[in-house]
Amino acid sequence: MSGFDYEVVIETFARTGWLARIAFVPWKRAVAVVPAGLLSCAYRAQREEFAFYSEQLSSTTDGVYYRSDFADDQNSSHADLIGKKVGAVTGYSTHAKLTDFGIDPIDIPNGEAGIKMLEHGRLDNFLNGRQATDFLIKWLGLSGRFRFSIMADKPLFLCLSKAFPLSNLLLEDFNKGLAEVKADGTYA
Incomplete structure (x- = not known):
């Protein structure tokens, strides 16, 4: 399975040297486990306790x-x-x-x-x-x-787990790659 957000996340991480692996699981399980991140998630104040939000991925x-x-x-x-x-x-x-x-x-x-x-x-x-x-x-x-x-x-984001090692670096790299993907026309 793939789709717009999936393809953007794979490309965005690839541009910053990361290999993203996306697993499809029921949403409730994904939220309960949050191994590294959630794709695609809407903003919820309670998620700020355990996740960082990327720049807007889609809507x-x-x-x-x-x-x-x-x-x-x-x-x-x-x-x-x-x-x-x-x-x-x-x-x-x-x-x-x-x-x-x-x-x-x-x-x-x-x-x-x-x-x-x-x-x-x-x-x-x-x-x-x-x-x-x-x-x-x-x-x-x-x-x-x-x-x-x-x-x-509603805007959608990549949510990265605060408990995941290097999540701050991942977030920074993702946002940088996302800006590049949008700027060069790949996103469109």
Whole structure:
């Protein structure tokens, strides 16, 4: 597996002489273990206790997906979802946001399941990140079947564990390499 942030991190570290190895594990396990770092993480004040944040790596756009034939484009805030049949991936920040707003979301195990449940009418709305979900929709051959309402745009970072040896040096080198990758057009 790879993707935009994955490719940028590999290239960025390579430019500063580091060989990055990225392992894919469930997010909850990654946060609990944090061997060297987390890719890609949104800012959370409580993470500052154990992690350093890089310069902004990318962003994610959270919002609501709904079927193209479903007349429900009035979703611009979480409050608009109250009383609706909405799902979110368990453990994701989107799920927690719904709970914070007093909404009892339908628990979804992963993005692919959410898309399929939405397609088959088991959900009216699926709250998730746009970039990854758009990729899954295309991969599943379902392009054009859904619409999207933006709710929030969040910056994403590489989080490096403060407990990892040389994390300060890694952070400095990463930020330097990231600036270079952006400046020479590779990032674009």
